[in-house]
């Protein structure tokens with residue numbers, strides 16, 4: 001067995017996923033558990049630590065075989081100090097030095113970053129971003145997250161808050177967003193807003209999967225809803241394309257399962273609106289690593 005192995009952990013608000021990640025991005029001993037979101041913080045940290053111990057035991061690896069553990073968390077992080085700023089969807093995590101806590105518990109080097117940055121690194125190295133130098137990665141789900149790679153490195157911004165594509169406003173006036181902004185793109189295409197829209201159109205509760213199936217079987221109303229998502233995202237991303245001139249934009253996350261239903265109007269919108277050179281150069285593609293992007297990417301946080 002390879003001695004160059006890392007552990008990647010994708011710590012989400014609903015699921016915690018982890019695995020060993022090999023040099024070429026392959027996973028082994030993958031494990032997924034529900035996040036005990038109502039448990040005390042110490043219990044949650046112990047759950048993560050004991051799951052890591054279990055996969056190490058299962059694998060037969062020696063601690064010495066493991067280069068390190070990378071963990072991506074759902075919120076802003078001071079990655080240099082290894083401290084979580086706060087987690088918007090899990091209470092009680094403000095200022096937690098998770099890197100050193102896990103390092104002490106496990107006796108293995110730990111690296112910590114935001115989950116979207118981790119996912120961005122994963123797609124960049126082993127997924128749809130392979131070969132790009134400048135890349136923007138989006139995750140479409142409850143929220144709209146974004147990560148930026150410039151010249152092969154994550155761009156973090158002055159206070160480590162860069163990449164918030166979801167909070168680009170697409171209108172002067174509009175609905176208020178949690179971030180305190182107005183008419184942020186997330187406020188239109190976050191999954192619960194799409195579901196709300198669908199409920200109004202179909203006058204009944206409908207899941208995103210149903211909406212995708214309906215659109216694929218030719219239902220005009222369902223198609224129109226996805227088209228609207230793509231068009232709105234196209235407005236926001238036109239600004240991104242003009243500003244950053246990326247090689248590629250990689251779209252992942254649950255909402256992106258609608259695939260071409262969103263991507264077609266999105267590409268069209270950018271082609272029409274963005275400046276010519278930028279628009280001609282950029283490729284807009286779906287993420288390749290799917291559900292594992294966060295695990296693979298987290299392992300890449302380890303130097």
Ligand SMILES: [Zn+2]
Pocket residue numbers: 166167168177178179180181182184186
């Ligand atoms: Zn916002």
